[in-house]
Amino acid sequence: MMQATLEVGEDNGRYVLHAWCVMPNHVHVLIEPRIPLRSIVQAWKAYSGRWALANNGRLALGIAGEAFWMRDYWDRFIRSDAHLRAVVAYIGNNPVTAGLCARAEQWQWSSARRRREETPAAEW
Incomplete structure (x- = not known):
């Protein structure tokens, strides 16, 4: 569901989606971003939060209370091509670092998997 939320924003021209990973x-x-970042994050949180709360019981998500997301978010400016590559690698490897999979492309809730599927084997 979060993956679909991210892709809708890209399809609507609100931003270019470079990398993502749902943990x-x-x-x-x-x-x-093509519009103010706060508007993008607010839309993500509103849509996915409403969905999670509405499906909490059916999916046994264990959400207590009426809030799904923390109030804040953390943002960073990408300052160079090297920084961009490092951030993409960090995002892709997050589930590996957390011990959830052995290789980034194994995590199905990540752009690393899609990138692997879309990249010819000769470029790995």
């Missing part, structure tokens, strides 16, 4: 308790996203 069990947080999300990493690298975008190039």
